[in-house]
Amino acid sequence: MSEKEKGGGSLVGSVDEAPPSSNLEKLPEPGSPERIQAERKLVRKLDMRLLPTIFLIFIMNYIDRNGVTTARLKGMQQDLHISDIQYATVIAILFVSYCPAQIPSNMILNKVSRPSLYIGICTVLWGLTSLLTGVTKNFAGIIACRVFIGLPEAAFYPGAIFLLSRWYTKKELAFRSAFLYAGLLISNAFGALMAAGILANMEGKRGIRAWRWLFFIEGAITMCVGLNSIYLVGYFQIMSPHNTRWLSPSESRLAQARLSEDAGEADLDNESDSQLQGLILAVKDPKVLIFAVMTIAQLLGLSFVQFFPTLTQTLGFSTTVTLLLAAPPWIVASVVCCLNAWHADKTGERFFHIAGWWWGVILGFIIALSTMSIAARYISLFFMACGYVGFAMTLVWVSNAVPRPPAKRAAAIGIVNGCGNIGNVMGSYTWKAAWGPKYHQSMAISLGALVISTLLSLVIRQILVRENKKLDADEKAAMEGADRTRVEEAAKLEGLTFEQAMERRKGYRYLY
Numbered sequence: 001m002s003e004k005e006k007g008g009g010s011l012v013g014s015v016d017e018a019p020p021s022s023n024l025e026k027l028p029e030p031g032s033p034e035r036i037q038a039e040r041k042l043v044r045k046l047d048m049r050l051l052p053t054i055f056l057i058f059i060m061n062y063i064d065r066n067g068v069t070t071a072r073l074k075g076m077q078q079d080l081h082i083s084d085i086q087y088a089t090v091i092a093i094l095f096v097s098y099c100p101a102q103i104p105s106n107m108i109l110n111k112v113s114r115p116s117l118y119i120g121i122c123t124v125l126w127g128l129t130s131l132l133t134g135v136t137k138n139f140a141g142i143i144a145c146r147v148f149i150g151l152p153e154a155a156f157y158p159g160a161i162f163l164l165s166r167w168y169t170k171k172e173l174a175f176r177s178a179f180l181y182a183g184l185l186i187s188n189a190f191g192a193l194m195a196a197g198i199l200a201n202m203e204g205k206r207g208i209r210a211w212r213w214l215f216f217i218e219g220a221i222t223m224c225v226g227l228n229s230i231y232l233v234g235y236f237q238i239m240s241p242h243n244t245r246w247l248s249p250s251e252s253r254l255a256q257a258r259l260s261e262d263a264g265e266a267d268l269d270n271e272s273d274s275q276l277q278g279l280i281l282a283v284k285d286p287k288v289l290i291f292a293v294m295t296i297a298q299l300l301g302l303s304f305v306q307f308f309p310t311l312t313q314t315l316g317f318s319t320t321v322t323l324l325l326a327a328p329p330w331i332v333a334s335v336v337c338c339l340n341a342w343h344a345d346k347t348g349e350r351f352f353h354i355a356g357w358w359w360g361v362i363l364g365f366i367i368a369l370s371t372m373s374i375a376a377r378y379i380s381l382f383f384m385a386c387g388y389v390g391f392a393m394t395l396v397w398v399s400n401a402v403p404r405p406p407a408k409r410a411a412a413i414g415i416v417n418g419c420g421n422i423g424n425v426m427g428s429y430t431w432k433a434a435w436g437p438k439y440h441q442s443m444a445i446s447l448g449a450l451v452i453s454t455l456l457s458l459v460i461r462q463i464l465v466r467e468n469k470k471l472d473a474d475e476k477a478a479m480e481g482a483d484r485t486r487v488e489e490a491a492k493l494e495g496l497t498f499e500q501a502m503e504r505r506k507g508y509r510y511l512y
């Protein structure tokens with residue numbers, strides 16, 4: 001840990017008027033029946049407040065983003081007179097704004113007092129942009145819409161993961177993040193089913209093509225969800241544990257203490273931990289850069305998602321049947337996603353719960369490369385869809401590996417997801433129509449990318465294993481890596497002395 005991370009100074013957002021630890025009633029001991037009961041009650045309250053709205057927003061996030069892939073099946077490409085290369089550019093251009101915007105967006109999110117309100121406004125903006133895609137007349141118009149939809153969308157996924165990391169411990173975060181990510185997977189299923197109904201029944205209504213109705217309806221739904229979420233988050237006042245009004249003082253203190261115990265330090269920034277300083281610390285951390293490259297390779301390997309309806313169409317069925325067949329693989333993947341994360345939280349293991357699913361995708365590619373049998377190729381789509389089960393855990397692992405200070409964690413999550421989506425840009429040009437219907441070249445490129453991402457994730461695992469061995473061998477390493485100000489805040493929350501808090505910090509270890 002660098003000197004900046006060890007630096008002193010008061011904590012940003014700490015409750016200055018809080019009494020010293022000697023005047024606070026000591027919280028029940030971790031692991032005691034009283035503490036377990038209090039934490040369970042708090043976590044249930046958090047789950048009910050945080051998860052449902054974020055889950056619904058994520059469903060609409062990917063339905064809007066991937067609307068062009070289903071609209072293509074009903075004549076969008078022909079009506080706009082765009083070539084296959086131009087269509088690939090339509091897919092890729094979203095990430096030109098989406099990728100770089102994630103880093104400053106997460107830095108803003110760590111600073112604003114109402115982060116969930118910020119996310120709600122962004123939801124309305126991308127819903128409006130999605131709706132306007134339905135009025136485009138040419139290649140330039142749809143390109144403009146795709147660029148502008150990427151900007152507000154950049155706030156959501158990395159922002160939601162960071163928001164959850166401010167409330168849940170490292171052994172609770174995987175399941176909650178997976179529940180959130182299941183919204184993406186279900187959106188692929190629900191979006192296909194909704195598109196099937198719209199494209200089958202809205203053709204020519206009021207003189208408008210069905211693919212245009214698709215954007216109008218999906219965009220309008222997203223705007224309604226965004227507006228309602230602004231009302232809901234305004235009512236719920238979802239901020240951070242130290243300044244959320246729907247928590248009682250004792251619940252607020254417990255929420256902060258849980259996170260302090262989790263990393264041995266309070267989950268708050270020092271005055272010296274500016275958003276820019278957090279970005280610098282994240283860039284200097286080799287783990288963050290390896291995570292970023294790993295995610296680029298991972299998303300290149302999983303880029304088939306942008307062409308999933310097209311891949312399903314290679315089975316040879318009508319547009320409506322194709323969209324109906326595209327749904328079951330994502331429904332299965334969403335269930336597997338939650339089960340995998342639940343087990344990851346139970347065991348504290350990360351590497352195999354992430355990388356193991358990429359090898360399932362590789363198996364799917366091998367099946368699809370080996371045969372043109374309809375049944376076999378459809379089964380391969382299930383293996384491919386389940387590859388996203390691993391991606392659902394990636395930013396959770398980043399949050400576990402870069403826990404403090406929050407400014408650094410926010411920047412790290414933004415860097416990894418922002419840079420990682422370069423893989424989606426590359427993948428947009430990987431699935432060429434000229435290579436269909438077999439797409440052997442596309443699958444070979446994606447297979448190689450997943451092998452690379454596996455090797456890089458193994459490197460990260462070994463780095464964390466080595467760091468834990470250092471902590472096992474030398475207890476002083478835990479003491480020397482501590483930020484005194486954050487440990488003092490943790491001691492105050494727990495009603496402990498500084499020395500007692502430092503003793504507890506010795507038990508901190510990275511999850512790998």
